[in-house]
Each structure stands twice: as C-alpha cells, then as structure tokens.
Amino acid sequence: GAVVSQHPSRVICKSGTSVKIECRSLDFQATTMFWYRQFPKKSLMLMATSNEGSKATYEQGVEKDKFLINHASLTLSTLTVTSAHPEDSSFYICSAWDRGRGRTQYFGPGTRLLVL
C-alpha cells in the first residue's frame, strides 16, 4: 500500500510552546491530506482537510488559529499546534488520498503529543 510518514512520532513540550507535525506521502502525490485527532480508546475525529496550494477546511469546533495547517507541496502537509496547553495532548494522525492506488485514504503512523 501507499506509504505515509509522520514526524515526530512523539513530542513532549511545555505549555505555551508551539509544536509542528509533518505529514509526508512518500511514494505518491497527495493533493488532499486530512488531519485527525484521536483520544484513548476512541475513534478518529477529523480536524481539517488540507488541500495543496489552498487554505485548509476546518471541521466545526476546530480552532483554525490554534491548529495551523499548511499544505505547501503535493507530498507535505504540516500541522502546527500553537500555544499548546495540556488539553491539546492527544494522538494526531494524518492521512493522504492516493488517486492512483485504491482511491482512498492512507494513514500515517501518528504523532503522540504530550503538553506539560
């Protein structure tokens, strides 16, 4: 299947700092990437849809100024959690849509964020 990577896999930061998470499609070009958040033992919660070269579309209730998304190229999208607080601690997962292979979403391995 298609390969999607995320970096870092785990990050611990102090409250008030900003954290950037990268999502890369390694073997295909992704015009659309998605960012999810997952709480323990819960399903995926879509945060935003990231389109290459345009502004991200955020789901209702997701603060766009808090979670900055940039999709600068066909293989890279970034999520920046600004002024992180302990309640932002979570598992963040990205996915990318592969038009050529299966026409569905392939997920990254996730990034675990812990804000102290």
Add this chain to the structure above:
Amino acid sequence: QKEVEQDPGPLSVPEGAIVSLNCTYSNSAFQYFMWYRQYSRKGPELLMYTYSSGNKEDGRFTAQVDKSSKYISLFIRDSQPSDSATYLCAMSASNFGNEKLTFGTGTRLTIIP
C-alpha cells in the same frame, strides 16, 4: 442516530476461530466501504476497500457489503493473535480526493492463543 454504527466490543475469541465484525449505516449515498486495522498507538492500516455491494476476499479476510440492508461485514478466518487490534469501518459517497470518510467507532478484538 449516528451515520455509522459499530459494536465497540471488546470482542475476544480463541485463536483459529472465524471473526465477524459488522457496521450498519443510515446514509444510502455511501458507495465506497473500507476496513482499517489499528494497533495500539499506531495509525490505521487499510485492510479492505470495496465499491458497492458484493464480496471481496484477500487472504484470510473477506469484506461483504449489502447495500439493500445498509450493512457491511469483515470476516477473518483462522484468526491469529497478531489480528488483535481495533478494527474501524469507514465509508464515503464518492472516491473524490477531498471527500471525508465517515468512520465507525471501532471494535476492539483480542485473539486468545
């Protein structure tokens, strides 16, 4: 009513048993159906991808879609301890790149050696 309903489990079965995982949905526009497997602290991994009604088999896994009943299933034959994971069903109305997937809540499965 949620658009997609999935029994959260947990479901425990002995090794070698046949496992049946199911989802029901209410949106008749859904045409594309997926099953993802998620190990603890990992991202979901695509297992099966089907379009419209019918069966699809891949090794020990069989995906079944019944659009008339709005019901999808994933069968795992000869289950192994390595199959222990959370299984998520997902679906969408189209396969356009910017379409969101609608997920079930996931079923936690444990295969007992």
